[in-house]
Every structure is written in structure tokens, then in C-alpha cells.
Amino acid sequence: MDTRNTPYDVVIIGGGAAGLFLAANLPTSKALLLEHKEAAGKKILITGGGMCNLTNTQVEEDFLQHYGSRAQRNFLLPSFQAFPPSAIMQWFESKGVSLVTREDGKVFPASLDAHEIREVLVRESKASIMYNSKISSLSNDGEYFHVQTDKGSFICRNLVLATGGMSYPITGSDGSGYGLAKTLGHTIVPPKPALAAIMVDAYQWMRLAGNAIRDAYAEFHHPGEKKRFLQATGDILFTHDGLSGPLILTASRELKAGDSITFSLLPVKNKRAVQENLLALLSSQPKKHVSTILKEFGLVASLAQQVIKELDFEATITPANLNKQQRLTLMKAVTERHFIIKGIKGFNAAMVTSGGVNIKEVDRGSMESKVMDHLYFCGEILDVDGQSGGYNLQAAFSTAYCVANHIQLPMR
Ligand SMILES: Cc1cc2nc3c(=O)[nH]c(=O)nc-3n(C[C@H](O)[C@H](O)[C@H](O)COP(=O)(O)OP(=O)(O)OC[C@H]3O[C@@H](n4cnc5c(N)ncnc54)[C@H](O)[C@@H]3O)c2cc1C
Known part of the structure; x- marks a missing residue:
């Protein structure tokens, strides 16, 4: 009633x-x-x-x-x-x-x-x-x-x-x-x-949570496929268990567990040009700390330190101490980060x-x-x-x- x-x-x-x-x-x-x-x-x-x-x-x-x-x-x-x-x-x-x-x-x-x-x-x-x-x-x-x-x-x-x-x-x-x-x-x-963060495998960047790459460029691949199914530009934010930020949130509707993401730690689409620039910088400043070169190159300080740590380099390492293979590894670590997506947040x-x-x-x-x-x-x-x-x-x-x-x- x-x-x-x-x-x-x-x-x-x-x-x-x-x-x-x-x-x-x-x-x-x-x-x-x-x-x-x-x-x-x-x-x-x-x-x-x-x-x-x-x-x-x-x-x-x-x-x-x-x-x-x-x-x-x-x-x-x-x-x-x-x-x-x-x-x-x-x-x-x-x-x-x-x-x-x-x-x-x-x-x-x-x-x-x-x-x-x-x-x-x-x-x-x-x-x-x-x-x-x-x-x-x-x-x-x-x-x-x-x-x-x-x-x-x-x-x-x-x-x-x-x-x-x-x-x-x-x-x-x-x-x-x-x-x-x-x-x-x-x-x-x-x-x-929709608009969800992603969790990724072998994620070691918990300590970077809160840091972001501005205007990052990322490519996404389905498992076993060479051709990307999605590319995107925008900010990527590091969280305690994966990645978020506008680029990831927007892409999330098209992603599923098993897909992979590849992105540069710098705001760049032309990966080859950046790789060449970085190698040239390393060659031209053999006595400078690599961490300083990376920061001057545009990397967030905490990310630059993280990259050096991941590669097991001394914190004070200079390009003079790096052989050709190590320089290439460093260049890849900066411009080609690759993660398998473990899941999309619910x-x-x-x-x-x-x-x-x-x-x-x-x-x-x-x-x-x-x-x-x-x-x-x-x-x-x-x-x-x-x-x-x-x-x-x-x-x-x-x-x-x-x-x-x-x-x-x-x-x-
Ligand atoms: C963390 C977060 C950040 C966001 N940031 C932004 C942003 O910055 N900009 C932006 O544009 N969008 C943002 N969004 C999205 C945006 O908040 C939503 O799209 C928007 O609030 C939707 O408005 P709505 O009124 O339709 O629904 P809601 O805001 O979800 O409101 C629905 C209301 O209905 C009530 N309700 C539900 N069921 C019943 C029921 N059976 N009986 C009675 N009451 C009921 C709920 O309690 C709630 O008060 C964000 C969302 C989240 C979660």
C-alpha cells in the first residue's frame, strides 16, 4: 500500500x-x-x-x-x-x-x-x-x-x-x-x-609506484603474433603491481591476460632515432655517470637508477666502463620495455x-x-x-x- x-x-x-x-x-x-x-x-x-x-x-x-x-x-x-x-x-x-x-x-x-x-x-x-x-x-x-x-x-x-x-x-x-x-x-x-589498470608478470618496479612516463608510446601484441594489434600514446603510471595512467586505462578495454605491452621509458615514437641518439651520447661523454646521461636524456631520475640497478651496473658507472654489448643492452632497457599482461583489474x-x-x-x-x-x-x-x-x-x-x-x- x-x-x-x-x-x-x-x-x-x-x-x-x-x-x-x-x-x-x-x-x-x-x-x-x-x-x-x-x-x-x-x-x-x-x-x-x-x-x-x-x-x-x-x-x-x-x-x-x-x-x-x-x-x-x-x-x-x-x-x-x-x-x-x-x-x-x-x-x-x-x-x-x-x-x-x-x-x-x-x-x-x-x-x-x-x-x-x-x-x-x-x-x-x-x-x-x-x-x-x-x-x-x-x-x-x-x-x-x-x-x-x-x-x-x-x-x-x-x-x-x-x-x-x-x-x-x-x-x-x-x-x-x-x-x-x-x-x-x-x-x-x-x-x-573499463578504464582499468593492468597487472604484469615479473614486475619489479613496486618502488617506482607513483612515477609516470609522460606521452609514452606503447605497442600491444597478442601472444605469438608479430603484428601489433594496438598502438597508443599517453601517460603511463607505475603502480605497486603494474601499470596504469591514461594510456593503459584507455587501452584496457582491448586487452586480456597473455597479451604483451612494449614501451619506451621516454616519450618517443621513433625508437630508432632515440636509440641512435642515446648511443651517440654515451660515446661522446665517456667519463660522465651513465645515470646522469640518462637523466639528461629525459629519463625520470628514479627510472634511470632503476635501469642501472636492473642491469647490475655500479651506480657510478660511466660509458667508458661499458663494452659495446653492454651499451646495446642499456639502450634496449631504456627504449624497449616488454611485459606480459597478467590480468586486467576488475x-x-x-x-x-x-x-x-x-x-x-x-x-x-x-x-x-x-x-x-x-x-x-x-x-x-x-x-x-x-x-x-x-x-x-x-x-x-x-x-x-x-x-x-x-x-x-x-x-x-
Ligand atoms: C576512481 C575513479 C575516478 C574517476 N575519475 C573521473 C574523472 O576525473 N572524470 C570523469 O569524467 N569521470 C571519472 N570517473 C567516472 C565517473 O565517476 C562516472 O562515470 C560517473 O560518476 C557516473 O555517474 P553516474 O551518476 O551515472 O553514476 P555514479 O556516480 O556511479 O552514481 C550512481 C549513484 O546511484 C546510487 N545507486 C546505485 N544503485 C542504486 C539503487 N539500487 N538504489 C538507490 N541508489 C542506487 C549509487 O549509490 C550512486 O550514488 C571516475 C571513476 C572512478 C571510479
Whole structure:
């Protein structure tokens, strides 16, 4: 039996980036947001290393290239056209949040504190937010949705599922939203972790965790195949058990255990030119410490030391003490690192989920279900996922804004 008989115009399930942004832009305050955790926007707090990279100023035509598939790009196009990165920036600035844009186009709050973004979204919500509310069932009687929770039952004209994916389930995105979507007749593209770090065999660089190679170039091979199946440029970050950073995160959707990665410790694509340069430097400075030459050559100091240690050279070794074979070995150790991938991190550590509510069943102009009237979706619950760099939050905000603009309110 319904304990609250007055129908809401809108009930939103899920108070993450998408649900909160929708709540802040609703055309009605007869709205309720149900969040099953004790707080909203928990994932927002860990975005961008706690700084919240909320969008990216890449020009629009390039912007869409940062999403998974052509179908996803087509699907997102109307939302992005109606609410592009410039609009999200204006929106936050109009609410008093100063923003900074990095050289690579990544946009952050000037405070570099994700709390500021969450607080603005919660403050601006036009919907009442009910925390700790667990949904037990959803149904539709043809006119209204009935939402049963452990806090009571609610009826509403429009229902929005904004429950996110299933990565970092500790933040509340535990995949339970997929079950709710299925109850209402939707199909789910099987969820997979995306934007995940990789673990590699024979990894000895634990002590380098936190160091990164900027603008690295990497090639990936399937086992036993000479032809690379993927090449990529971007930052590689060393972790305590493997590799991460934008290059790896973006590549991860195409990788599996057994594949290999080869990369240079320097930001370079033309490996041969670099190898020749390094050999020339070693020959021209026979009395300088090799570690100093490597640092001058562009290697991070800790990496230069690590390479020398791995090769069992004295820390103070000079090129004069290296024979030809040793110089070649050194050159290879700098420009051709090779690791077998042991595994891809799972949902506990992946940044986003690929898969989710099948976008063929959702109208891209309004985010309304094609299966059931007045049912909407926004954010990562949908089968859309972007690269790292602010693209996922932008998708959450744009699709949420699309719902806010299209939701149909009852005539009063
Ligand atoms: C470590 C990390 C760093 C990231 N950094 C960035 C970044 O810098 N830039 C970027 O663009 N993207 C980043 N992302 C991705 C981005 O955070 C997500 O794509 C985005 O938060 C998705 O928003 P959402 O609202 O759809 O889902 P979520 O933010 O996951 O929110 C879903 C909400 O729904 C609630 N919920 C779930 N199920 C239920 C239920 N059954 N009942 C009630 N409530 C429910 C959850 O508790 C949660 O509050 C990062 C992700 C991670 C994990």
C-alpha cells in the first residue's frame, strides 16, 4: 500500500553525478531522489584523484571520438549538442564554482577539491533527497510508477534510473540498477570493467609506484603474433603491481591476460632515432655517470637508477666502463620495455563500466525508454563509456540535462 499518496512528478533513483545533476535542473520540485547509500555523490569525491575532472575542452568533433563505439557516439550526439562542455562549465560557474582548464583540456574546480562539486549539486537539488533507501520493487500501472522501498512506497508520473555502472561498488554503484531496468522490460549489455589498470608478470618496479612516463608510446601484441594489434600514446603510471595512467586505462578495454605491452621509458615514437641518439651520447661523454646521461636524456631520475640497478651496473658507472654489448643492452632497457599482461583489474578498481542498459532501447533525443513511456535513463547505467579525461562525467551531465529538458510534467 502506498504510504505517500500524492504522486511525485519525478522520482530519480541514484544520487551520483547524473542523478544529482538532473535533480538540480528539474523543471519541478515535486520530485524525490532515492539514494541507497548514506550520502550522495560518493564516486564524485574520488574522481580525478579527488580533484574532479568534470569535463574536457576538446573541440566538439574530436570530443565524441573519446567514446567506445560509433553507436555510442551517435547516441550521445544530441545530448552533447544541447549541453556541450562549455555549457557544463558555464553551469558550474553560474553556481559560484571557479574552474581551471589544464593544457590538455581537462577541467577541474579551481579548488581542486571534488567536495565542492558534490556540495553544489546537493545544494542545487530541486528534489528532496532520501538517503539509505533501498528499493525493493518497481512497477507501472499504466499511469503511475510504484516504487517500494524500505522507507515507504512512492508513486510518480516519471521515473529516472541513474544508478551508475558497477565499478568501485563501495561508492554505491553496485550494479543493482540493472536489475531495476530489467524489471521494467529493458535488456542489459553484459557489463565489463573499463578504464582499468593492468597487472604484469615479473614486475619489479613496486618502488617506482607513483612515477609516470609522460606521452609514452606503447605497442600491444597478442601472444605469438608479430603484428601489433594496438598502438597508443599517453601517460603511463607505475603502480605497486603494474601499470596504469591514461594510456593503459584507455587501452584496457582491448586487452586480456597473455597479451604483451612494449614501451619506451621516454616519450618517443621513433625508437630508432632515440636509440641512435642515446648511443651517440654515451660515446661522446665517456667519463660522465651513465645515470646522469640518462637523466639528461629525459629519463625520470628514479627510472634511470632503476635501469642501472636492473642491469647490475655500479651506480657510478660511466660509458667508458661499458663494452659495446653492454651499451646495446642499456639502450634496449631504456627504449624497449616488454611485459606480459597478467590480468586486467576488475570492477573494484576499474574507473567505468562498459555495457549497461541497451542504448537501442532508449531514445537518444530525450533519454526516454522506448520500452515504457515516462521511464528515463541518464549516466553510466547506459551502455556508454568514455576515455579518461573528463568524458564520463560530461556524459553523465549531458544525458542528465537531456532528461531534465524532456521530462513531461502532468497538466496542472
Ligand atoms: C576512481 C575513479 C575516478 C574517476 N575519475 C573521473 C574523472 O576525473 N572524470 C570523469 O569524467 N569521470 C571519472 N570517473 C567516472 C565517473 O565517476 C562516472 O562515470 C560517473 O560518476 C557516473 O555517474 P553516474 O551518476 O551515472 O553514476 P555514479 O556516480 O556511479 O552514481 C550512481 C549513484 O546511484 C546510487 N545507486 C546505485 N544503485 C542504486 C539503487 N539500487 N538504489 C538507490 N541508489 C542506487 C549509487 O549509490 C550512486 O550514488 C571516475 C571513476 C572512478 C571510479
